[in-house]
Amino acid sequence: MDGVERYLKNQQQRAALIGKNQYVGEKRNGVRDGYGVYVYANTFFRYEGEWKGGKKHGHGKLVMGDGSYYEGNFREGEIVGHGFRFWAATGNQYEGQFDEGEMTGQGVMKYGDGSLYEGNWLENKYEGNGILTDASSGCVYEGSFHRHRRHGYGRQVDQNGDEYCGDWIEGKRQGQGTFKGIDGTIYEGQWRQGLMHGAGRLTHNSGMICDCLWTNGRPSDEATKIVIRGEQQLEITRNNPGMTLEILCTDEDGNVMEGESGRRLKISAGYACDETTDEKTPFGFCVKPCDIMISVADFTPNRLIKPATPSFDATESHLTVLSPSLQTHSTPSLAQSIDVTRGGDDVFLQPVPILSTVKGEATASGLVFPPPPPAPPSPLIVETSSDVSMKDSSKQSLSRSSTPAGSKLSVHKGTGSKTQLKKTTTTSQSSLRKMTEKAAKEKADLKSVDDDAGAQYCKTGKYVIIVSDVTEPPFLNERLEPAYLLVKVTKEKKSRKLGHKPGSRLGAGSRASVF
Incomplete structure (x- = not known):
């Protein structure tokens, strides 16, 4: 600016340049050479800087009427070399290499919205390797560019932490690449137009793995439902x-999805009821939830834990389970491992674990419906001495008032000072004895049935087994349709074969009959 001030000593000299192609500065042999100011006739451009042979050459500043400017190196009238460019309208700033007025070579662009690009340029566009930080999306891309777009191999990290490393074509993921989500999801395979497309392996954040062909971001053959092999009724x-x-x-056509593994499946059950419940089935009736467990042959105490024996509180009319693991005041659930006796053999039952599929399949063996929990005993009645005295006096009064006409009341004196009263009525005591014996027999029969069916086996009737997709979070935000199996449980048939008795175990490998 010192050189300019030597030639522009006042505002009148500057004003004299307006509207004309005017130059004020150093010359050599009548040609602009050295330091000078040149104002173009349209007044939009003004150059202040070094000249050589009548051309802008060396360091200079080209100022535009809207406040934009370039300051840097000139060569034979062209912007060439290192320089700084500012755009007043957008606030963008570029510092780096230029060639014939265009950003070419290494340079840094700071955009007005906060975005930043550091890398190689060609004719004002990203070209070659560079790093782009996008302020609007928060993502950072480092890799190859072509014609201002991601093109070639590159790595992009999104604002939420998701990462993609692989091939790009014209700004989109295409080719071979790996995606790693912040939630743990990983996809390795082929891409097209920014979507998973072609052969690829997806490890979902639920633990599920899908290794298959993909089309536009979804498996080409996609599971839609759960199926139980065989008949729907047993x-x-x-x-x-x-x-x-x-x-x-399977898919809608029944094809097993062999490319997927690790889907989580839950087996539950319900008992048919006439009531309307939330558990509706495709068999035309509702069910109430009930337990279903696995019979374990190779029981070891270290693997299965028996629950504490339920204790009954005599002060309450309902069951109170005092085990710390079963804090409830209702009928206890068989949600823990238990052991029962069947046909003289100990059978150990444990809850059905969540299944995990392998190549689209899963198997659960040893499924049984456990016996119902024992009914709570009648509450204990504790009588005090005063209660006993009141009852005795009441009985004596009742005996005197209810003595029928014609009955005899005799007094017998025993040894000592005690007197015994003996009531003899005309009512037949043999009939009363028979009624008492009959009631006792019926009670014993009921207890026998309860011991057999309740303590050893489940109750007969219709059960429904339900297999549900509990993959969490749901794979591709969808759950499969559940599967239902109707199971009719009947009493065991008595065998006439020598040595067989009802309640004994069936031989290994036996299967349920289909109806």
Whole structure:
């Protein structure tokens, strides 16, 4: 500016340049050479800087009428070399290499919105390797560019932490690449137009793996429902040692999805009821939830834990389970491992674990419906001495008032000072004795049935086994349709074969009959 001030000593000299192609500065042999100011006729451009041979050459500043400017190196009248460019309208700033007025070579662009690009340029566009930080999306891309777009190999990290490393074509993921989500999801495979497309392996954040062909971001063959292999209805006896379910994940055409593994499946059950409940089934009736467990043959105390024996509170009319693991005041659930006796053999039952599919399939063996929990005993009645005295006096009064006409009342004196009263009525005591014996027999029969069916086996009737997709979070935000199996449980048939008795275990490998 010192050189300019030597030639522009006042505002009148500057004003004299307006509207004309005017130059004020150093010359050599009548040609602009050295330091000078040149104002163009349209007044939009003004150059202040070094000249050589009549051309802008060396360091200079080209100022535009809207406040934008370039300051840097000139060569033979062109912007070439290192320089700084500012755009007043957008606030963008570039510092780096230029060639014939265009950003070419290494340079840094700071955009007005906060975005930043550091890398190689060609004719004012990203070209080659560079790093782009996008302020609007928060993502950072480092890799190859072509014609201002991501093109070639590059790595992008999104604002939420998701990361993609792989091939790009014209700004979109295309080719081979790996995506790693912040939630743990990983996809390795082929891409097209920014979507998973082609052969690829997806490890979902639920733990599920899908290794298959993909089309526009979804599996080409996609599971839609759960199927239980075989008939939808079974008939078994209550002493069946255990059912085996083969569970499949299929598409609408019934094709097993062999490319997926790790889908989480839950087996639950319900007992048919006449009431309307939330548990509706495709068999035309509702069910109430009930337990279903696995019969374990190779029981070891270290693997299965028996629950504490339920204790009954005599002060309450309902069951109170005092085990710390079963804090409830209702009928206890068989949600823990238990042991029962069937046909003289100990059978250990444990809850059905969540299944995990392998190549679209899962198998559950030894499934049984456990016996219902024992009914709570009648509350204990504790009588005080005063209660006993009141009852005795009441009985004596009742005896005197209820003595029928014609009955005899005799007094017998025994040894000592005690007197015994003996009431003799005309009512037949033999009939009363028979009624008492009959009631006792019926009670014993009921207890025998309860011991057999309740303590050893489940109750007979219709059960429904339900297999549900509990993958969490749901794979591709969708859950499969559940599968239902109707199981009719009947009493065991008596065998006439020598040595067989009802309640004994069926041989290994036995299967339920289909009806």
